[in-house]
Amino acid sequence: MxxxxxxxxxxxxxxxxxxxxxxxxxxxxxxxPNYQDWLDILKQESDLIQYKIAKKSDSSPLNILLGDSLSMWFPNSLLPSGTLWLNQGISGDTTSGILKRLDIFAKNNPNNIYILAGINDLKNKVPIVEILKNYQKILNYIQQHYPDTQILVQSVFPTQLPTKTLTFSIQNSLIRELNQNLAQQVQNQGSLYLDFHQRFTNTPGNIRSELTTDGLHLSLEGYKVWQFALKQTESRLTNNRDDNYQKWLQKSSGFPLDGQSYNWVSYKVQPGDTLEKIALKTLGRDDFDYCDLIAIRNNLTSEMLLINDVIEIPQLI
Missing domain, CATH: 1.10.287 (Helix Hairpins)
Structure with missing residues (x-):
């Protein structure tokens, strides 16, 4: 060509x-590039980032994206800032393939490993029980060889197949069944399960058309949805805003912040409003940590707001 x-x-x-x-x-x-070519490239990238960390040319926390083509094509510009990211995605890879290459980043000692895998297993008709066995081996290996690393397993995203581009089918009912079992397995293992599935679905339970290019892979808008989910996860981990805190904030009449007290009041979204603008206006800061307080309260999954929607925003007491 x-x-x-x-x-x-x-x-x-x-x-x-x-x-x-x-x-x-x-x-x-x-x-x-074939599979071995990609393995070689990922190994070289891993070695290079390990060298930079060892030389202390960059002391930022290290996160790894581990998975298939969905991870591989994640736009660099959308990865949350303030962190080094090592992309370990290979197109078409399965849980069994990932299991065989976990030693590639052995010297890196990452802070967090984000795993997204299983869709190609389902495409290849691998039974869910077999996928779960592979996941168990992956979790066991990482916990044994990376004891200081936080493991975050992401739910498999929905599909809308077949399409003109992709003629095979992956039933969303199977994806939901895998996610349900995977969530329980990950929690039993003491790792974190990130349920991002609903962020991508429409009413019938398929992936929303604007979020995909072919019924399986993500469009730019799809990656923005994923980006926001990762930013929320990173912020909540850093600030210890766990499920209990989130449930409290969603029900409380107010909350303390930076030595001041706030109440929640109703607000109709106006043209031009974004999460950042509202956070800056109400809290005096537009850092994502501040934006996410409003997102948690209103269960928001995007920085963009719909005009005339009624949300709750902070008001200084």
């Missing part, structure tokens, strides 16, 4: 060098 843009040409030439070839001397077309 002839490169159509400068970046495609650069990538072709870079991959040729990776294969110990010179682009202008190629006798045939360069193959697309």
């Amino acid at each position: 002839i490169p159509k843009t400068g970046i495609e040409m650069y990538q072709k030439r870079l991959f040729a060098l990776y294969k110990n070839q010179i682009y202008t001397h190629l006798e045939s077309e360069i193959d697309q």
Whole structure:
């Protein structure tokens, strides 16, 4: 395939060098990276980030995205800031494949590992009980070899299949069954289960059309939904806003913050309102930690607000 843009040409030439070839001397077309190529690349990225951490050129916390193509294609610009991210996603990978490559980032000692896997298992007709067994082995391995790492298992996202692009089918009822069993397994193991599934669904339980490109993979809007979920998770972990705190904040008449007291009052969303603007106006700060207080109260899953919706916002006493 002839490169159509400068970046495609650069990538072709870079991959040729990776294969110990010179682009202008190629006798045939360069193959697309195969599974082993991706393993090698992920290992090199892992080694490089470990080197930077060892040299103390970056002391930020390290998070790992571990999974398949959904993780692999996560836009770098949307990853929550203030953290080093190591993307360990490989297109088409399964829980059994991930289990075999957990030693790639062994030297990194990550703070958090976010796992999203299982959709390709379901595509390949792997029984749910087998997927859960693989997950158990993954959790056991990480807990044994990374004892200081927080494991966060994300629910498998819904689909809308088949489509013109993807002709196979993955039943959402199977995805829900897997998620239900996975949630119990992860909690029993002492890790965190992140139920992001509902953020992506429409009323019939399929993935919302604007969040996907082909019924399975995410659009930019889909990744923004995922980004917001990760930002909320990171903020709540940092500030110890666990489920008990969230339930309290959702029911309380008010709350203390930065030495001041606030009540909750009703507010109709106006044109131009965003979570950041409302947080800045009511709390004097638009940092995400402040925005998320309003998000928790109103069970919001997006920074964008719908005009004329009625929400509750803080009011200084």
